[in-house]
Amino acid sequence: MAEKEATVYIVDFGRSMGERRNGRSMTDLEWAMQYVWDRITGTVATGRKTALVGVVGLRTDDTVHELGDELEFSNLSVLSGLKQFLMEDIRQLTEQIKPSKTNKGDAISALVLAMQMIIEQCKKLKYKRRIVLVTNGEGAMNPESLDQITKKIKVDNIELIILGPDFDDPEYGVKEEDKHPRKFENEALLRSFAEDCDGAFGTLEQAVAELEMPRVKNTRVQATFKGFLQLGNPEEYDTAVRIPVERYYRTYSAKPPSASQFALRSDLAEGQTESSAAAAGTQEYQADGSSLTTVRNLRTYQITDETAPGGKRDVEREDLAKGYEYGRTAVHISETDANITTLETKAAIELVGFIQSDNYDRYMHLTTTNIIIAQRANDKASLALSSFIHALFELECYAVARMVLKENKAPVMVLLAPSIEPDYECLIEAQLPYAEDVRTYRFPPLDKVIMVSGKVVKEHRNLPNDDLLDAMDKYVKSMELQDTDEDGEPTEALPIDDSFSPVLHRIDAAIRYRATHPKEPVPPPAKILTRFSHPSEDMVEKSKKYLDRLIEASDVKKVPPKVKGRKRARETEKPLSGLDVDALLHQEKRNKISPDNAIPEFKQTLSQAESIDTIKEAVQQMGVIIEDQVKHSLGDVNYDRVTEGLGMMREELISYEEPALYNDFLKRLKDRLLKEELGGDRRELWWLIRRTKLGLIDQQQSDRSEVTEEEAQAFMAPKRSEV
Amino acid sequence: MADGNPYREDEVVEEEEEIDESSYKAVKDAVLFAIDVSDSMLAPRPSTDPKKSIQESPTTAALKCAYSFMQQRIISNPHDMMGVLLYGTQASKFYDEDENSRGDLSYPNCYLFADLDIPSAQEVKDLRALVDDEGEARDILVPSEEPVSMANVLFCANQIFTSKAPNFVSRRLFIVTDNDNPHGADKALRSAATVRAKDLYDLGVSIELFPISRPDHEFDNSKFYDDIIYKTSPSDPDAPAYLQSGSKASTAAGDGISLLNTLLSSINSRTVPRRAHFTNMPLELGPNLRISVSGYILFKRQEPARNSYIWLGDEKPEIAKGVTTQIADDTTRTIEKWEIKKAYKFGGEQVAFAPDELKSLRDFGEPVIRIIGFKPLTALPIWANVKHPHFIYPSEEDYVGSTRVFSALHQTLLREKKMALVWFIARKAAGPVLGAMMAGEEKIDENGVQKYPPGMWIVPLPFADDIRQNPETSLNVAPEPLIDQMRMIVQQLQLPKASYEPLKYPNPSLQWHYRILQALALDEDLPEKPEDKTIPKYRQIDKRAGDYVLSWADELDKQYGQVTAAKPAPTSNLVKRGAKDQASAFDDETSKPSKKVKVEESPESVEEEVRSHYKKGTLSKLTVVTLKSFLASQGRSNVGKKADLLERVEEFLESKAF
Secondary structure (H helix, E strand, C coil): CCCCEEEEEEEECCHHHHCCCCCCCCCHHHHHHHHHHHHHHHHHHHCCCCEEEEEEEECCCCCECCCCCCHHHCCEEEEEEEEECCHHHHHHHHHHCCCCCCCCCCHHHHHHHHHHHHHHHHCCCCCEEEEEEECCCCCCCCCCCHHHHHHHHHHCCEEEEEEECCCCECCCCECCCCCCHHHHHHHHHHHHHHHHCCCEEEEHHHHHHHHCCCCCCCCCCCCCEEEEEEECCCCCCCCCEEEEEEEEECECCCCCCCCEEEEECHHHHHHHHHHHHHHCCCCCCCCCCCCEEEEEEEEEEEEECCCCHHHEEEECHHHEEEEEEECCEEEECCHHHCCCCCCCCCCEEEEEEEEEHHHCCHHHCCCCEEEEEECCCCHHHHHHHHHHHHHHHHHCEEEEEEEECCCCCCCEEEEEEEEEECCEEEEEEEECCCHHHECCCCCCCCCCEECCCCCEECCCCCCCCHHHHHHHHHHHHHCECCEECCCCCEECCCCHHHCCCHHHHHHHHHHHHHHHCCCCCCCCCCHHHHCCCCCCHHHHHHHHHHHHHHHHHHCCEECCHHHHHCCCCHHHHCECCCCCHHHHHHHHCCCCCCHHHHHHHHHHHHHHCCCHHHHHHHHHHHHHHHHHHHHCCCCCCCHHHHHHHHHHHHHHHHHCCCHHHHHHHHHHHHHHHHCCCCCCCCHHHHHHHHHCCCCCCCCCCCCCCCCCHHHHHHHHCCCCCCC | CCCCCCCCCCCCCCCCCCCCCCCCCEEEEEEEEEEECCHHHHCCECCCCCCCCCCECHHHHHHHHHHHHHHHHHHHCCCCEEEEEEECECCCEECCEECCCCCCCCCCCEEEEEEEECCCHHHHHHHHHHHCCCCCHHHHCCECCCCCCHHHHHHHHHHHHHHHCCCEEEEEEEEEECCCCCCCCCHHHHHHHHHHHHHHHHHCEEEEEEECCECCECCCHHHCHHHCCECCECCECCCCHHHHCCCHHHCCCCCHHHHHHHHHHHHHCCCCCCCCCEEEEEEEEECCEEEEEEEECCECCCCCCCCEEEECCCCCCEECEEEEEEEECCCCCECCHHHCEEEEEECCEEEECCHHHHHHHCCCCCCEEEEEEEEEHHHCCCCCCCCCCEEEEECCCCEECHHHHHHHHHHHHHHHCEEEEEEEECCCCCCCEEEEEEEECCEECCCCCEEECCEEEEEECCCHHHECCCCCCCCCCCCHHHHHHHHHHHHHCECHHHCCCHHHCCCHHHHHHHHHHHHHHCCCCCCCCCCCCCCCCHHHHHHHHHHHHHHHHHHHHHHHHHHHHHCCCHHHHHHHHHHHHHHHCCCCCCCCCCCCCHHHHHHHHHHHHHHHHHHHCCHHHCCHHHHHHHHHHCCCCCCCCHHHHHHHHHHHHHHCCC
8 A cells, every 4th residue: 555645735826926927828827737736636646545635825815724813824825625635626726726916925934834734634643744835936935933944844754845937947957037136035045945854946847847757657566476486396306496486577567547438417318318419519528527427237148039029038147057158059067166177286387498598589478577586585595596597597598487376277388588687686477378379370481482383483573672672771770779878878778768658648647637627628648658659850860861762772652542442453363273264154144143142143243244234233133132131031140141242232332433323222221121111120230230331332432422421421320319 | 146247347448359340241260171072082091100000081081180170169269160061972961951852952962061150069079970980970971973063062162151151251161182173074064163163252252272182193283173262362362372272281192190180280270260450551661661561460368268157947058148238327227329428537526528539539640550760689678578469461452562672671670680669559549559570580390381470570568657666685696606507407408499389388278178168068077187288397307407406406505504604694584584484485494304405495394394283183273374385385375264274284185195
């Protein structure tokens, strides 16, 4: 569990915070709030009850607190006491944020107030205490009791952060010209104060700039296995060795927050269905979510029952037993035999053998990786494992092991690779594929072409010539990445530490922005997230001449999109011998499409059609066949054949550029389906046609079509009144 | 039911699998074996190996292949179909027709032995019976006197595919025969067959031929089958012709066993049709230079199918199909899909986004593989991995010339031992990843069959967010003499060819799972012991490395003695750690039983303690810590209350009769 936290933000609301300075488009207060909102919503996003946030307003019009009404504590307001911040608190705070009409109010007093809040809340308990002060430093400050405050902050172990717009920071490169003398004085005061408290003092510009930098969540380290790395079988052989080890995640995919499903509250939905059907697109999404109710999944179970209407019958889950499918046979497994199919195993990492690291193909890693270290605080184990790690390293070997993490869990084969750093030694473990995990798809070689006859050819349009190879070689060299480490030294390492999960941080930022700015559109993703989406500009510049040469040598031609969909060259439709089967088909004289062999005969008729009438006739015949299939379908028996026929017709008529024939047929079919003219209720079929995207052919898909994209969509759109 | 609804409801959209967005077809595969039954196909071929006296006829070899194929598919492709059609048989059978039916037979001398469907346990059993030549097999495997018409066979297959596997993305007809010229010079029959083959092609069925040479005659494709088989597969137009046509390797003159093996490996390599994960993806080498590639997943963990609910009310057990409806939590009214809104929980409430906004949050542009630079292969750390790789191969679909450019890049990266760093968006809204793209060489097995294809592999890299910190631990670097000893051990135990070959290791728990299911489904005796190729070869390890292990252990003791001597008070540290650590620690304080390797003495002492209490019947006097460490040292689960632990310890000790 993470440590308890209490953070008080002191925000300067003084009149002068409402000014726009140094060419900025936003006021100092807006600017400051960027930082404060980010911190607060960051805390809210954790959803932790033990992460408390309080907000104090400095230089407010009113005075709202419990420290009495002495003058030095005037114009300070507790906007929010320390508590878990929720949406409601965010909304309240949003409303209170505007510059006041006064410049009165002492930042030092505000600090005392914030400390008081923390002391009351945290008492002597274990808390991470923090005060963040954001001010432009223009208000009057009374440094009288600063020594005592400093002492108290240190005793209570409160972390102090002071930030302000245009605070001078030579390191970051901010220096405000013509600074107001009071601000100059205050800055100096706050700086030395922060330093005395071992706190941080900085300029707001830097703080806001760093917000772009995604924060990586630190997760608590926990062993996923404690047991033995073993060689040989200790139960049978005296020569077996076991080294006590522990296993930890090395990589683990961080998942973006996941959305939940909601629906409009039923009392609101009633009135809304009709109006929203029209206004579906423009419907406003309330960020507060108060009008939403959660959606639950309800699962029912059905079995086939020929006597029941629709051929299916509902059964209660309580009446069902557990089991598995073996092919299409149901295999029942009784409660007492629940583990009968589980392979009995014992937890251990057992060495199977060793391989040369050169012989290992790195792309065989199947999973995230883990590290294996010796049992902690066991010097002998760590000595033993160290000798193993070093031996692998020196021999350039990896170990292959059978790993069972828990009793009766499935064994996996893993690769163990040595990792030696100056201050850390461990084994890296990655899971390897089993025989069943390998899909043997075959592909022709890339450095030669084998003709149908079996002849091997080295010069071919699919093979690069020497010129292309040379151009590629030079281009690859010119695009060599030169990364540098923290000290600016060139390094071979990949920029993994600087690459952040774009989706994760984008969604995270959007949620937090939407929470505080419900009415505004979500801003674009932070630049840092797309940093690696393109090669760097200077590299593009540097390698340009090599790329130009490569482009020339490549002679790549884009296939116009129109051509793509069309019928492939006739050549490919011939058998290996090259025999002209069409000629044979001609002799056969198939004049009517037979329902038994509809798809091939439809295609063949089209390919031999010399007039549009032949095509029309074929479509008409095919239409009758499809409608017959629907009419005679018992339940959904023929539906797959129907979609196959429709899909094939659609594809063919797109490539023969006769979209209207398909569209007319589909319109008629829809009409007849919904009017129940084809053997009763066929809505399920229509749903299937919709799902498999067999709608009207629109102008996007065929420029001979007269149906626009919108019309095609409207045609397929579910009619809500019907549902 | 406490332990889980077998259906997981959190399986939301975002996870990937092969989805064919562009197609209306079901991503399923149907394979129909058409096996020739003739005198020559039934003639047993003796084994040349005197130790194996089994005789194998081409037909039984083919049936054995079909049987193994069927079993394999139940595990690897539980939703795909297969069937077995025998042709040239005296008997005929097609759905409700057989030779006793009235009227003419539609497909004489075609015997539909197993209908095209997801196999059932009964079909597995029947096929095995046929392989073993039991019962009715003798009646079925009788060749007809009349020659069979290939046109008829092909049309029969056509009808089976049309009615049983409509709308499948992949439909394949496997023909196994030794007759390279079934119709000789009969032109009419030939052209009828050719036309029926074209029908199959137009239907989207590809024919894959497994030719078998006769002892005295080499199979010649050009006599007949080159008119039947097409240059491209209708479902996989990118598949090159030479992979489609019957491979020349599957012929074997004479020897029955090698015939079976070559046929088996040839069929195995086509268990699954190629399915692309994405097609026509632009691979951008630089601004203004794009080629097109298709992506495949060649390594993916195969999991056993989840358990299901079963209805036992009727004669035959039946899988109950689950149907999910979504209801509103407030009034339990049914919610339609269009009503559903997505929102994130935040600060105790929901933060909602319009569907378009939600989509835009995941949208980082069109799918692309964009090279942003090159690095030496050595720059890729061995730990930098999060999931399986994607395999890519060029396609000429979008850019003519893609293959030669890809090939040039492939050759360059191989030669220079470099990889490309790529920005990779696999699908729209899939979320970009940074990947390391490396060239992979083609690998060929002993029979000349391709094991791993040539192409490029994209290994997705972890983001900074995906990296976990190493736990703190103290470092004890082993001194040279100890490493030297360990090196000896490692050198003794190299795997064959010093490399890992996945195909040699079937997943033992997956195989066991289905082996048991098969036995239950067929009402057979349960197998006693699983075959588990992943278990280390203990005897060999002892024989080859045993002595080295002993001297390494001696050295370890010596070195450890020096370490402890150098440290001020190492033992106090040990004492504080308590029994739990003592138990499994390499702790020098305990006495050394002479028989075991000395690194292992402490678990020994715990074991002795436990055993002696067990003998006295005073196990319950042991502490939880001792019990746990004893269980852990045996690789047993050590969670739970003391009572559970005691039970498990007792159970374990009882099972060890000593």
